[in-house]
Amino acid sequence: MSERARIAALHLAVIALLFAAQFVLPAYHHGIVSRVMVLAVFAIGYNLVFGYAGMLSLGHAMFFAAGMYGAGLPVYHGGWGIGPAFLFGIACGAVLAAGIGLLALRTSGVAFMIVTMMFGQVAYLLALWFGDWTRGEEGLTIAQDLRVVGPLDLTDPTTRYFVALALFSAALLASLALVRSRFGRTLVAIRENEERTRMLGYDTFRTKLAALTVSGALCAAAGAAYALLFGYMGAGFANVPYSILPLLWVLVGGAATVIGPFVGTLAMFYLTDLSNDLLNRNFPDWDISALGIVGLALVLLILFFPKGVMGTVRARWLPWLP
Amino acid sequence: MAALAGTSNAPLLSTRGLSRSFGGLKAVDGVDFDLPAGEIRAVIGPNGAGKTTFVSLVSGRIAPTAGRIVFDGTDVTRLPAHRRVGLGIAYTFQITSIYAALSVADNVALAAQRSAGGAALKRAVDEALTRVGLRDRASELAGNLAYGHQRLLEVAMGLALKPRLLILDEPTQGLSDAEIDGFVQLVREIAKGATVMLIEHNMAVVMALADRITVMDQGRVIAEGAPDAIRADPAVQAAYLGAPQEAASHG
Amino acid sequence: MGFGPYLLLATLEGLVMAAVLALTALGLSLVFGVMRVVNVAHGEFFMLGAVLAWAVSNAVGGHPAIGFLAALVVAPLAVGAVALASERLVLRRLNYNPEATIVATIGLLYILQQVALTFYGADARPVVAPFNVRLQLPWFGYSAYKLSVIGFSLLLLGLTWFVLTRTKIGLIMRATQYDRETATAFGIAVDKVYAGVFVAGAMLAAIGAVLVVPIRQAHYLMGHDPLLLSFIVVIIGGLGSLRGTMVAALLVGLSDGILSVFFSPTLAKIVATTAVALVLVFRPQGLFGTAQR
Numbered sequence: 001m002s003e004r005a006r007i008a009a010l011h012l013a014v015i016a017l018l019f020a021a022q023f024v025l026p027a028y029h030h031g032i033v034s035r036v037m038v039l040a041v042f043a044i045g046y047n048l049v050f051g052y053a054g055m056l057s058l059g060h061a062m063f064f065a066a067g068m069y070g071a072g073l074p075v076y077h078g079g080w081g082i083g084p085a086f087l088f089g090i091a092c093g094a095v096l097a098a099g100i101g102l103l104a105l106r107t108s109g110v111a112f113m114i115v116t117m118m119f120g121q122v123a124y125l126l127a128l129w130f131g132d133w134t135r136g137e138e139g140l141t142i143a144q145d146l147r148v149v150g151p152l153d154l155t156d157p158t159t160r161y162f163v164a165l166a167l168f169s170a171a172l173l174a175s176l177a178l179v180r181s182r183f184g185r186t187l188v189a190i191r192e193n194e195e196r197t198r199m200l201g202y203d204t205f206r207t208k209l210a211a212l213t214v215s216g217a218l219c220a221a222a223g224a225a226y227a228l229l230f231g232y233m234g235a236g237f238a239n240v241p242y243s244i245l246p247l248l249w250v251l252v253g254g255a256a257t258v259i260g261p262f263v264g265t266l267a268m269f270y271l272t273d274l275s276n277d278l279l280n281r282n283f284p285d286w287d288i289s290a291l292g293i294v295g296l297a298l299v300l301l302i303l304f305f306p307k308g309v310m311g312t313v314r315a316r317w318l319p320w321l322p
Numbered sequence: 323m324a325a326l327a328g329t330s331n332a333p334l335l336s337t338r339g340l341s342r343s344f345g346g347l348k349a350v351d352g353v354d355f356d357l358p359a360g361e362i363r364a365v366i367g368p369n370g371a372g373k374t375t376f377v378s379l380v381s382g383r384i385a386p387t388a389g390r391i392v393f394d395g396t397d398v399t400r401l402p403a404h405r406r407v408g409l410g411i412a413y414t415f416q417i418t419s420i421y422a423a424l425s426v427a428d429n430v431a432l433a434a435q436r437s438a439g440g441a442a443l444k445r446a447v448d449e450a451l452t453r454v455g456l457r458d459r460a461s462e463l464a465g466n467l468a469y470g471h472q473r474l475l476e477v478a479m480g481l482a483l484k485p486r487l488l489i490l491d492e493p494t495q496g497l498s499d500a501e502i503d504g505f506v507q508l509v510r511e512i513a514k515g516a517t518v519m520l521i522e523h524n525m526a527v528v529m530a531l532a533d534r535i536t537v538m539d540q541g542r543v544i545a546e547g548a549p550d551a552i553r554a555d556p557a558v559q560a561a562y563l564g565a566p567q568e569a570a571s572h573g
Numbered sequence: 574m575g576f577g578p579y580l581l582l583a584t585l586e587g588l589v590m591a592a593v594l595a596l597t598a599l600g601l602s603l604v605f606g607v608m609r610v611v612n613v614a615h616g617e618f619f620m621l622g623a624v625l626a627w628a629v630s631n632a633v634g635g636h637p638a639i640g641f642l643a644a645l646v647v648a649p650l651a652v653g654a655v656a657l658a659s660e661r662l663v664l665r666r667l668n669y670n671p672e673a674t675i676v677a678t679i680g681l682l683y684i685l686q687q688v689a690l691t692f693y694g695a696d697a698r699p700v701v702a703p704f705n706v707r708l709q710l711p712w713f714g715y716s717a718y719k720l721s722v723i724g725f726s727l728l729l730l731g732l733t734w735f736v737l738t739r740t741k742i743g744l745i746m747r748a749t750q751y752d753r754e755t756a757t758a759f760g761i762a763v764d765k766v767y768a769g770v771f772v773a774g775a776m777l778a779a780i781g782a783v784l785v786v787p788i789r790q791a792h793y794l795m796g797h798d799p800l801l802l803s804f805i806v807v808i809i810g811g812l813g814s815l816r817g818t819m820v821a822a823l824l825v826g827l828s829d830g831i832l833s834v835f836f837s838p839t840l841a842k843i844v845a846t847t848a849v850a851l852v853l854v855f856r857p858q859g860l861f862g863t864a865q866r
Contacts (some may be wrong), residue, residue, distance in 0.1 A: 056672050056675060056676075058675075103850075103851070103854045104854065106854050106855070107853060107854055107857060109671065109672075110611050110671055110675070111853055111857055113611070113672075113675060114611070114804055114808065114850075114853060115850050115853050115854060117804075118801075118804070118846050118847075118849060118850035118853075119847075119850055121801065121842075121846050122843055122846050122847050122850070125839055125842055125843045125846070126843060128839055129837075129839050129840060129843060240797075244679055244683075247676065247679075251676065286691050287690045287691060287694065287695055288687070288690075288691075289686070289687060289690060291683040291686065291687065292683055292684060292686065292687025292688075292690070292691075293687075294680075294683050295679070295680040295681065295682060295683025295684040295685075295686070295687060296680065296683075296684055297680070298676055298677065298679055298680030298683070299663060299677050299680035299681060299684065300680075301676075302667065302673050302676045302677045302680070303663065303666055303667070303677070306673070
């Protein structure tokens with residue numbers, strides 16, 4: 001099998017596996033996997049900037065939230081249809097990312113991280129400030145009758161699973177095509193040595209801006225889908241932890257691998273779930289926040305497993321893995 | 323300035339009053355410079371003379387504080403570096419600057435893929451690597467190459483850009499004598515298809531390669547001429563070749 | 574109360590904030606300046622200082638002053654120990670790689686929060702001020718404790734400044750900041766300097782926190798604002814510039830104090846955070862710093 005065919009087969013197999021899983025998974029896991037697929041799109045978007053272009057952003061929650069509110073508020077307040085709302089949400093994320101990029105990409109390294117964190121914080125505060133529209137942390141629930149598009153009822157678990165799978169497949173294949181294109185190779189070149197890349201005649205600023213915009217659009221697609229599929233939007237999704245989570249998922253799954261973000265999101269969901277259960281059972285009077293486990297995972301990963309699952313697989317066994 | 327317009331016998335590269343200061347220090351100070359097409363030009367001078375700053379201004383890595391740069395009849399003074407590369411100005415770094423984590427072939431492909439794709443890209447990579455003699459090592463990680471080979475890879479990346487002006491910043495630094503001989507041959511080959519500007523400390527290399535030499539000191543051009551004339555110039559000897567024996571013995 | 578006295582009150586509150594903030598931000602700035610790493614968990618060292626201050630003063634009992642003084646000694650030392658452990662077990666193993674350190678200290682942030690939540694709980698708890706004297710100004714009474722916070726903080730800032738500029742320790746730190754390799758070549762034990770700086774940075778935050786708990790209650794999520802404000806101070810003052818940090822702390826503390834009296838704190842934060850992000854974008858050396866490279 002040629003390398004190209006091997007890569008295509010592997011990624012299509014993941015999609016096929018998820019398709020088949022819908023028929024065998026028990027209801028509880030069925031729900032989790034739907035959620036994981038949507039959030040994996042968020043991680044895929046983050047991976048493009050963090051993994052491939054090597055830019056550590058701590059403000060990506062704002063793009064997720066832009067999609068969430070961009071799609072959810074018009075439905076909730078304006079009675080928009082699901083389709084236009086979804087597209088509008090994506091557009092909000094892309095425009096926001098391009099605007100933030102024009103500013104933040106003037107910096108790099110640590111300054112970029114701080115600037116994105118601050119813009120992310122501003123976005124969160126804005127969601128609180130416009131509490132009349134967003135109801136802040138408490139959030140809004142989108143009623144069931146607003147979440148029907150033609151014959152599709154997005155509140156039905158099976159429909160939800162397939163819509164999530166469709167979105168995830170599109171994002172996965174788009175990211176695969178993107179990182180294997182000239183654009184993707186240029187991103188890696190910028191990560192490895194930006195000054196050299198500039199002196200090879202690349203407009204590195206524009207390339208990074210394009211990457212951030214696409215990333216923003218993907219994250220917004222995840223946010224929009226989350227609002228429409230699960231019917232909830234709240235300012236908490238714009239806060240700092242939701243900028244940290246995609247970083248964690250990508251690190252767990254393997255930065256700069258195409259499947260990594262999904263693997264990481266899935267693994268962390270179940271890990272958090274299991275350890276919560278375990279701790280609650282053994283220490284019933286402790287207050288456990290999922291973030292404690294997130295913190296521990298981050299430290300252990302960066303110390304002992306910096307390549308993540310798929311990064312390690314690539315380094316040890318499958319050097320062709322994109 | 324009308325003389326700078328793009329007529330056929332105009333120089334490929336001209337600068338007028340080109341200056342750059344860092345804080346109070348004038349690293350490059352009012353340089354007027356003309357480089358005809360097809361020449362190999364060496365730029366020499368003591369450490370801190372402003373040579374690297376000068377070529378950085380030409381390549382667009384840094385912006386000038388005053389003056390203008392004309393390349394092939396186009397004023398490129400305000401053009402960002404990547405656009406100048408597109409016009410045909412290629413710069414190879416003084417401190418080896420390659421993609422250590424990528425393969426040798428990928429390094430060159432990144433340089434070549436701006437102008438070629440698919441099979442043409444593969445050919446362009448092959449050709450550039452063949453010219454510097456690294457074709458056998460195409461699939462190795464660039465970071466694993468010996469230092470001398472990394473310098474050659476740097477040149478191959480410059481070549482893959484298909485430049486009209488190739489700027490080499492101290493290319494022989496850290497190379498062995500045998501490697502330097504090969505390098506001199508390589509530059510002669512390159513010069514058949516491109517204009518070459520060379521910053522070099524090794525006087526043997528300079529004398530072997532340069533058609534003309536520009537001497538800089540304290541940010542200014544203090545002399546310019548054929549190698550023999552430069553060797554005989556008392557101002558140059560005072561500023562730079564003050565210890566000519568020592569300078570030559572590096573070779 | 575007229576506008577004048579109201580402004581005076583806001584200014585006093587701002588000065589108290591500035592005093593505490595200066596200590597905390599100085600800690601962050603010191604770590605960034607010398608070690609070139611951003612400690613995202615810095616706010617949690619602050620939180621830990623406050624929570625431990627509550628624990629110590631509660632355990633000691635007797636006159637509030639005794640408990641407070643005990644807290645002022647024990648809490649910073651304990652936080653210093655936690656910082657030392659983090660530095661040895663995590664940061665040093667990462668070889669102070671800037672991005673890996675950011676990720677690791679984010680992890681540390683959530684771990685420390687979780688530990689505080691587990692052992693301290695989700696409630697906000699006050700510490701009684703060591704003395705309860707009100708200075709009667711013509712327009713209103715003002716807590717003498719708050720004024721003493723300003724004084725104590727100034728004393729500590731002066732001391733830090735002295736250590737940094739006039740002693741051998743300061744010289745060694747500046748040498749390490751200037752060039753790690755050269756410092757090593759001159760026989761400076763860089764890893765000890767790093768450990769010392771990291772511990773000192775955390776202890777400064779903890780002291781700031783102990784000073785603040787009689788004014789604001791201790792809570793396991795209280796580290797977030799000091800972290801963000803410290804970032805703001807360090808950025809406006811110029812990353813790694815100590816003089817700038819102190820001036821900026823005064824500026825930010827005062828404006829935060831005054832703004833939050835007159836405006837909605839959310840709006841004040843939105844404006845301030847945006848402004849600071851733009852400073853970092855367009856003037857990365859800060860408003861007071863000089864270009865670093």
